[in-house]
Amino acid sequence: MNSHAAEMVRAPVRPSTAPSALPRLAVDGVSKRWGRRRSLLVLDDVDVELGASQLVAIVGENGAGKTTFLRILSGLICPDRGTVRVDGLDPERNRREYQRRIGFLAAASTGLYARLNVRDHIDFWARIALVPPERRAVRCLETMAVFDLLEIASRRVDRISMGQRQRLRLAMAFLHEPNLLLLDEPYNSLDGRSAALLASALRASRSRGGTAVVCYALGQEPTGDLAFDTTYILQDGRLRQT
Amino acid sequence: MTALSINLGAVLALVRRDAKIFISYRFRFATQLVSTFFGLVLFYYLSRIVGHNVFHTSNEYFAFAVIGLTVMEVLGATLAALPLSLRQELVAGTFERLVLSPFGAIGAVASMMVFPFLLSAVSALITLTLATLVFGMNLAWSTAAYAIPVALLGAAAFAPFSLLIAASVLSVKQAGAGAGFFVTGISLIGGFFFPVSLLPSWIRWASDVQPFTPALQLLRHLLVGTPATSSAWLTVAKLAGFAVVLVPASLVVLHRAIRFAQRRGTIIEY
Numbered sequence: 252m253n254s255h256a257a258e259m260v261r262a263p264v265r266p267s268t269a270p271s272a273l274p275r276l277a278v279d280g281v282s283k284r285w286g287r288r289r290s291l292l293v294l295d296d297v298d299v300e301l302g303a304s305q306l307v308a309i310v311g312e313n314g315a316g317k318t319t320f321l322r323i324l325s326g327l328i329c330p331d332r333g334t335v336r337v338d339g340l341d342p343e344r345n346r347r348e349y350q351r352r353i354g355f356l357a358a359a360s361t362g363l364y365a366r367l368n369v370r371d372h373i374d375f376w377a378r379i380a381l382v383p384p385e386r387r388a389v390r391c392l393e394t395m396a397v398f399d400l401l402e403i404a405s406r407r408v409d410r411i412s413m414g415q416r417q418r419l420r421l422a423m424a425f426l427h428e429p430n431l432l433l434l435d436e437p438y439n440s441l442d443g444r445s446a447a448l449l450a451s452a453l454r455a456s457r458s459r460g461g462t463a464v465v466c467y468a469l470g471q472e473p474t475g476d477l478a479f480d481t482t483y484i485l486q487d488g489r490l491r492q493t
Numbered sequence: 494m495t496a497l498s499i500n501l502g503a504v505l506a507l508v509r510r511d512a513k514i515f516i517s518y519r520f521r522f523a524t525q526l527v528s529t530f531f532g533l534v535l536f537y538y539l540s541r542i543v544g545h546n547v548f549h550t551s552n553e554y555f556a557f558a559v560i561g562l563t564v565m566e567v568l569g570a571t572l573a574a575l576p577l578s579l580r581q582e583l584v585a586g587t588f589e590r591l592v593l594s595p596f597g598a599i600g601a602v603a604s605m606m607v608f609p610f611l612l613s614a615v616s617a618l619i620t621l622t623l624a625t626l627v628f629g630m631n632l633a634w635s636t637a638a639y640a641i642p643v644a645l646l647g648a649a650a651f652a653p654f655s656l657l658i659a660a661s662v663l664s665v666k667q668a669g670a671g672a673g674f675f676v677t678g679i680s681l682i683g684g685f686f687f688p689v690s691l692l693p694s695w696i697r698w699a700s701d702v703q704p705f706t707p708a709l710q711l712l713r714h715l716l717v718g719t720p721a722t723s724s725a726w727l728t729v730a731k732l733a734g735f736a737v738v739l740v741p742a743s744l745v746v747l748h749r750a751i752r753f754a755q756r757r758g759t760i761i762e763y
Contacts, residue, residue: 283758285758319758322758322761325593326593327589327592327593327755327760327761328755328756328758328760328761329755329756329758343752346597347595347597348595350593350594350595350597351595353593355593357586357589359586361585361586361587361589362585362586362587362589362590363585363587364510364514364585364587365585366513366514366517366518367510367513367514367517371510371513374506375506375507375509375510376590376594378502378503378505378506378596379503379506379507379591379594379595379596379601380594380595380596381499381500381502381503381594381595381596383499384498384499384502407517423590427595
């Protein structure tokens with residue numbers, strides 16, 4: 252990390268939204284079925300409530316519905332039944348404010364433009380995430396520094412490694428300082444050092460009130476120095492605390 | 494900082510993204526120019542064999558076809574480029590990011606039309622320059638400047654068709670292929686390369702119920718002095734009417750298509 256970037260990282264981050272009696276995340280009776288005849292019940296009346304500064308893991312076997320659940324929480328897809336609220340906001344009625352509060356990392360390695368470089372991605376996301384212009388440059392530098400992307404900032408995405416791509420995708424999830432991070436299999440392709448960077452970024456987010464939900468497959472416990480407040484297991488469409 | 498300028502920043506970010514991706518393919522623009530030049534050569538020689546019962550001279554047909562070719566480029570860019578790039582975004586998983594951005598999918602999809610339009614405008618300018626300098630087309634210099642606002646108005650009237658095709662891409666995924674048929678169909682009934690008066694009477698009505706033909710006829714009048722078939726102001730009013738009615742309607746349809754795909758869960762499919 253160069254000295255300028257280090258200085259940027261030390262700069263105070265934007266305070267979280269004012270303390271509120273509302274839960275950070277409130278999921279009430281969410282159900283979702285897939286399949287041609289909606290025969291496959293993936294989520295069955297799921298309830299969960301999380302406060303600020305919580306770090307939560309959701310584990311489950313492949314196909315258990317973790318990705319579906321995170322996609323519903325992110326507002327990408329709608330549940331068949333039930334409601335989701337983030338800081339009391341509805342993903343449809345308060346779409347823009349809702350999305351300002353969400354940082355989403357999709358599973359797999361998609362969502363990047365092969366012909367753009369790392370800096371282009373970060374800048375692009377900062378703009379469509381509507382980060383205020385006076386904070387944009389600082390936030391871009393801070394986030395690239397946090398995920399150790401400064402050295403590869405000018406390299407095209409199709410010319411960097413899978414682990415570097417994953418760090419870039421993580422940086423885009425954290426960039427706009429969301430209140431709720433939804434990370435689907437974030438440890439994919441990350442080495443030990445990168446996992447430690449992620450753990451550090453999650454701790455920093457928590458220190459300013461951010462809550463994070465991290466999904467990973469059973470038996471693939473994350474590496475890195477990170478302790479979850481709560482771990483849930485998703486099985487047979489139900490979410491239960493371990 | 495107003496909300497307007499922040500949103501404008503997001504629009505510009507999408508334009509800049511598209512421009513950077515386009516420029517990253519070094520020879521793309523050059524090959525486009527070469528194909529434009531070949532198009533001009535083709536129509537130049539075709540114009541030499543055109544009979545003089547509809548057009549008074551070969552040069553008159555050449556000018557007629559050049560404007561058709563130019564507007565066709567703009568149409569292709571605005572109508573066919575968006576569904577194609579939207580489909581690429583779906584496959585690459587980048588559309589998901591746009592949906593989840595505070596700027597939002599509707600703003601993003603609409604913004605994705607800007608760069609192809611700007612590029613086609615530059616390409617159209619080069620086509621007209623080549624046609625004038627190399628092939629001796631007579632540009633109507635006294636009225637040519639008026640073509641700029643008319644072209645912008647025409648683009649606003651064309652844009653809803655692009656948004657509707659984009660909405661169908663989100664709903665049925667493969668609808669992008671329909672854009673090609675649409676552009677070809679419009680080029681046949683719109684009078685791009687031959688006058689609509691040559692069409693059979695049973696199909697001629699189709700030239701009156703869309704914005705492409707009046708925009709084309711007015712641009713021809715302003716750029717190469719083709720006699721106007723109706724009042725310029727009437728054409729402008731017609732184009733404005735199409736834009737005022739169809740732009741909000743197409744945005745509503747796009748919004749519904751996105752919501753439909755989110756409810757069904759197909760927004761993540763391709």
